[in-house]
Amino acid sequence: MSPSTSATSTPVRRPGGRSARVQEAVHTALGRLMGETTRDKITLRQVAERAGxxxxxxYRRWGDIDTLMEEVAVAALTRDGDVIPDHGDLTADLNDWAGIIAEDITRPQRVRYLRAMVSARDLQVDNCPCMDIRQQQAELMINRAIERGEPAPTSQQVLDHVVSPLYHRVTFGLPVDRDYAVRLVSDVRAMASALTNAGRREH
Amino acid sequence: MSPSTSATSTPVRRPGGRSARVQEAVHTALGRLMGETTRDKITLRQVAERAGxxxxxxYRRWGDIDTLMEEVAVAALTRDGDVIPDHGDLTADLNDWAGIIAEDITRPQRVRYLRAMVSARDLQVDNCPCMDIRQQQAELMINRAIERGEPAPTSQQVLDHVVSPLYHRVTFGLPVDRDYAVRLVSDVRAMASALTNAGRREH
Incomplete structure (x- = not known):
């Protein structure tokens, strides 16, 4: 992907035609049901009925309610994060991006989805689609920074030290705002510059 | 508090006599009910009946089920974290401490409490008792390091970059182990040394 590309591909596949209409109706039905009752009272049959x-x-398409919940959560949590900032400076890019995430995930509807996602998880998973998308977005900004010769953290570090604290605070009901997001970015930048300096001393 | 103290005070007040017996019975009853059904099906009346x-x-003591849930979660999540490592070296202390947290919060009963805590949060809170205790524990290790002249992160940085990612991964069902905890500590140490070097350059 060219470094000047400012948008990633749409993270959740949105099929066309009849299939798209079914997906849209089912997502909307689940969203409405979640506004009316709690997650563990909702069945796939109920969602189908509400969606008509x-x-x-x-059942054939989603298999169980947890799979559908996960898909809706990913769609809801990443829909607005598709355009990746490109200011020619990693700090500015990360500040913008983390600020967008902070604003996005603190909206009441998003908080509801995040919590539903947590309560839908009974078993351990190997990866979390929503986090995978955040990691891809971070990689895009980091790769541009490396091409410009800027010291850069790894995408895993951005995930661990910017995205995780934001999600953790929102799911636990602690306050999150742009200032907090910017502070996390500043910490991860300090981390990256220390690692770069350590690398220089070794040479 | 003396720097050689290796245990903090017990985080959750455990009153004596009849009051202690009631608290113990109520905590146990809630724990058992949570193993049998989901959080939102449990009422304070049910807990009282089960506890005898x-x-x-x-009702007089806890007011509502969410207050009781929070108290039980804090007790369950911090009971084993009372002894704070004191190796005479911040990296060793933080590695040990983060490893204990990682092992503790990945136990199935703890994961259930963590998720129950998340689903019990409907509103935004200003602080989270469980995190406050972690911050006090971090401060103890950091203050000792500062007295020894070691570069140290702030306790807020330890909370944001070690504790938050651990809790985030566990609530979202992502794998957590000691190696991951040690990697987070290494990142936050790099962060602290960068800030110390920046401070030196300014002088």
Missing amino acids: VNPTSV | VNPTSV
């Missing part, structure tokens, strides 16, 4: 879609095709 | 305690006194 044949339950059999809903 | 007068519902009126349960």
Whole structure:
């Protein structure tokens, strides 16, 4: 991907035609049901009925309510984060990006989805689609910075030290704002410059 | 508090006598109910009945189920973290401490409490008792390091960059182990040394 590209590909596949209409109706139905009742009272059959879609095709497509919940959470949590900042400076890019995430995930509807996602997780997973997308977005900004010769953290460090604290605070009900996001970015930048300096001393 | 003290005060007040017996019975009853059903199906009246305690006194003492849930979660999440490592070296202390947290919060019962805590949060809170205790523990190790003249992060940085990622991964069902905890500590140490070097350059 060219370093000047300022948008990643749409993270959740949105199929066209009838399939897209079914997906849209099912996502909307689940969203409404979640506003009315708690997550563990919602069944796939109920969602199908509310969406006016044949339950059999809903079962065939999603298998169980947790799979559907996860898909809706990913769609809701990443829809607005598709355009990746490109200011020609990693700090400015990360500040902008972390600020967008902070604003996005603190909206009441998003908080509800985040918590639903947490309560939908009974088993350990190997990866989390929503985090994977954040990591890809971070890589795009980091790769541009490396091409410009700027010291840069790894995308895993951005995930651990910027994205994780933001999500952790929101799920635990602690306050999150742009200032907090900018402070996390400043910490991860300090980390990157220390690692770069250590690398220089070794040469 | 003396720098050689190797244990903090017990974080959750455990009153004596009848009051202690009621608290213990109520905590145990809630723990058992949580193993049988989901959080939002549990009422304070049910907990009182299971504990064999007068519902009126349960209502008077805790007010609502969320307050009780929070108290039980804090007790469950911090009971084993009371002894703070003291190796005479901040990296060793933080590695040990973060490793204990990682092992503690990944136990199935703890994961259940963490998720229950998340789902019990409907509103934004200004602080989270469980995090406050972690911050006090971090401060103890950091203050000792500063007295020894070691570069040290702030306790807020330890909270944001070691504790938050651990809790975030566990609540989202992502794998957590001692190696991951040690990697987070190494990142926050790099951060601290960069800030110390920046401070030196300014003088």
